[in-house]
Amino acid sequence: MSAVSSLRTAAAVTTAKVTAVVSRRLGFGGGTALPGLVADAVSPGLAIRLAARLGHGSVLITGTNGKTTTARLARNIAQAAGYWPVHNHSGSNLMRGITACLVEATDARGQLTQPDRRLGVFEVDEATLPEAAEALSPRVVAFTNLFRDQLDRYGEVDSVAAVWRQALATLPSSITVVLNADDPSVAGLADACRGPVLFYAVSDASCAVYEIEHAADARWCPACGREYSYSAVFYGHVGHWVCPGCGRARPAADVQAIKVEQSPDHPLRLALSTPSGEIDLSLPLIGLYNAYNALAAVGVGLALGVPADAIRTGAASFTAAFGRQERMTVRGREVQTILAKNPAGLNQVLRAISAEEGTKNLLFLLNDDIADGRDISWIWDVDFEMLAGQATLVLASGRRAADMALRLKYADIGAHPVIEEDTESALEMALALTPEGERLYVVPTYTAMLKVRKLLARWGRRPPFWEED
Amino acid sequence: MEADLRLAHLYPKLMNLYGDRGNILCLRRRCQQRGIALTVDELELGDTLDPNAYDLIFMGGAQDREQRRVAEDLLETKAEALHQAVAEGVVLLAVCGGYQLLGRYYRPAAGEELAGVGIFDAWTEHPGADVKRFIGNVVVRWQGGTLVGFENHGGRTYLEPGARPLATVISGFGNNGRDGSEGAMQGENAFGTYLHGSLLPKNPRFADHLIAQALKRRHSEVALSPLDDALEERAHAEAVGLAKKKLGFLRR
Known part of the structure; x- marks a missing residue:
């Protein structure tokens, strides 16, 4: 690197670090994005230069739902394997957020501490994948699922898939791509991959539902146009699918959940069959969709060559991310906050809540800021009806x-x-109206979740999210 | 006499992009609360439409890929019946993509022009992938009041003399962002619009307008008992309020 460009990198890093501190002091938030914007203005391409210093390269995780949980779990697994991950844990997943998190991991001269142990674990916004794939030269790219989400921002579901395919086609053949075999839109990306593909899937059909939800988005085979037929549907259009027309079908999976156990108030228990042997996991999460997040993270671990023992240890150290399933006690009530931002995600949340015992206390928060999606029509695609008659207390906010x-x-x-x-x-x-000792479910969209988390952190004496690991 | 109504929902699996299902839920509920038995038939690709079997027909919107398949199927299996039904007074509501495909033609940004059914004397063209989509909250003036919704469309629709606008834009883009028109009416019983949100739950007056018209045709008598619409009106008023705030901001 030339002296000038290295000076420029240092200047950008310093400015960004100062921005982060100032942003926090002024109470703007966690300083999780603004420093990235500032750094990039001072030194364009900063992310590329900083990412190049990560000794083990990076892992990118994208998809409509489950990015944060998957990335967090993958981060823990990587840690257990001895890596020192750089991870955008706050969920700030545009390039500016990733840049900010790289800046945070460097010292004032733009040097990473222990660069030879460093691995980037980045969740990436769906539309940002091409840019991130180019800038961060990943080793592994993992996809969770593809559903309608923020159509006002991303355009149609098909255009997201097209953007992904283009990004994959430009990646070198040394990169492993981790794909969800049960989501036909994601499984179909294999055609665009130039290198090895690792598929994951749920094979335990005992947790299937037998009706396609209204939020299903991939019902027709893109090759021949016939409607997929399912022997098991897990949620949305995710399940054991086959095209009766051309015979395209769910590919054989390398990592499979052969047993999924969910019971009220008990964590999600999974028995996985993998190329590295059987791995049993127990996670403090509810909902089958989290089984898929766990599978994706394990897939990332295996793609990195992490041994089964480290995967077990990493998963055992997992705690839910802020606002995404964490439970806490506030004023004598147990509060469970579960982020839900699109029909497929909210259906899964409702299903999980509905499986819990007793009548429910519910607070739904619906915002329409840009980060939530300006269009709120999607709530009419959600099967709220499954909770009919189950709630004693219902509040709507936002x-x-x-x-x-x-x-x-x-x-x-x-x-x-x-x-x-x-x-x-x-x-x-909601807290006042929830009887003491009972549980309150808080289900916010993204920007509402940030507010809720801040309030609960204050009332429940939790650190603000940017200080949490 | 127990009143009944029969609704045909065209392509619920293919044309269901923006919460259009809410329109069906709304019609169902508002009929049910008045003791009107509403039956809903879902017609997909290949299903024929019996022009004499329905009082109401609804069609929503979809992505381009699905719209192309639907456009072909409409012409093959349903166009003639749709024309006959509309001529006989069956109430038709088409939203977004459904509205476009029931016009004369749709000219996409790329690829071949799609021939439409021609229920509405209107045509749509997509000005190109680089041109901004019309996305945002919409408030329009309709019959002395307002309709609220959300629009998200790349196509611009232009009305010919045979059709007239359903409403006029107060805030948002409407048909083409130029002439202030929103949606189309062909005769008194065919309605096309870009408003989803869903449209009917938050616009109960419009929902009742459709139900009343269908009832009048089938049972010649219409007396729709009033419903408790406090929540509906509140959601409507708040949507109007958001638009006003935005307009105020722009004027400042």
Whole structure:
């Protein structure tokens, strides 16, 4: 590197670090994105230069749902294998967020500490994948699933798949791609891969549902146009699929969940069959969709060559990410916050809540900021009806509280949902109205989750998210 | 006499992109609460449409890939029946992609022009992949009040003299972002619009307008008992409020 460019890198790193501190001091937030923007302005291409110093390269994880949980678990697995991961744990997954997190891992001169142990574990926004794949020269790229999400921002579901295929086609053949065999849209990406592919799947059909949800997005074979037929549907369009027209079918999986056990108040227990032998995992998460996240993370581990023991140790050290399933006690009530930002995700959340015993106390928060998606029509694609008659307390909050309340009214979840737009007041009310000792489920969209997490952190004495690992 | 209504939902599996299902849920619920038995038949690719079997027909929107298949199927199996049904007063509501395909033609950004069914005397063209889509909250003036929704379309629709606008844009883009028109009406009983959100739950007056018209045709008598629409009206008013805030911001 020339002296000038190295000086420029150092200047950019310093400016970005200062920005992060100032942003936090001024209370703008965690400083998880702004420093990246600033750094890139001072020194364009900073991410490329910093990523090049990661001794073990990087892993990219993308998909509609499950990015944060998968990346977090993959990070733990990598740690257990002796890597020192650089990880955008706050969920800031555009290039600016990844740049910010690389900056944070360097000293003021732009040097990484112990670069030979470093591995980037980055969750990447779906539309950002091409840029991230080019800038970060990954070793492994993993995909979770593809569903309709923020159509106002990404355009149509098909265009996301097209962007991914283009990105994959440009990657060198040395890269391993980890794919969900049960999601036909993701499994189909194998055609675009130039190197090895590792498939993961759930083979335990005992946890299947027998009806395709309204949120299914890949129902037709892109090759011949026939409707897929399913011997088991796990959620949305994810399951054991085959095209009766051309015979395209779910590929054989390298990593399989041969047994999935979920019971109320017990963690998710998985028995996995892998090329490295059987691996049993137990995770503090609810919902079958998290079995897929675990499979994807294990797939990443195997692609990196992590031994089975380290995968077990890494998974055992896993705790849920902020706002994504964590449980905490606040004012004598157990509060479980579960992020839900699109129909497929929210259906899974509702299914998981519905499987818990007793009547429910529910607070839904619907925002329509850019990060949530401006269009809230998607709530009409969600099968809220599965919770009909199950709730004693229902509150709707957020900028589109009235829209959410109307959807809940249609689903007969609660006769008269309480409407309170303001997040803090809604959370106060929900806690006050939830009987002591009972559980309150808080289901926010992305920006609402950030607010909820901040409030709960304060009331429940938890550190703010950017200080959490 | 127990009133009944029969609805044909065209391509619910293919044309279901933006919460269009909410429109069916709304019609079902508002009928049920008034003791009107509403039956819904789902017609997919290859299914024929019996023009005499329905009082209401609904069609939603989809992605380009699905729209191409639907366009072919419409012409092959349903176009004639649709024309006959609409001529006989069956109430038709088509949203977004459904609206486009029931016009005269749709000219995509790339590829061949799609011939439409021609229910609406209107045509649509996509100005090109690089041109901005019309995306955002919409508020339009309709029959002395407002309709609210969300639009997300690349195609621009232009009306010919045979059709008239369903509504006029207060905030948003509407048919083409130029002439202030939103949606189309062909005769008194065919309605096309870009508004989803879903459209009907938050616009109960429009939902009842459709139900009343269908009832009048089938049972000649219409007396729709009022429903408790407090929540519906609130969601509607808040959507109008958001648009006003945005307009105020732009004017400042």
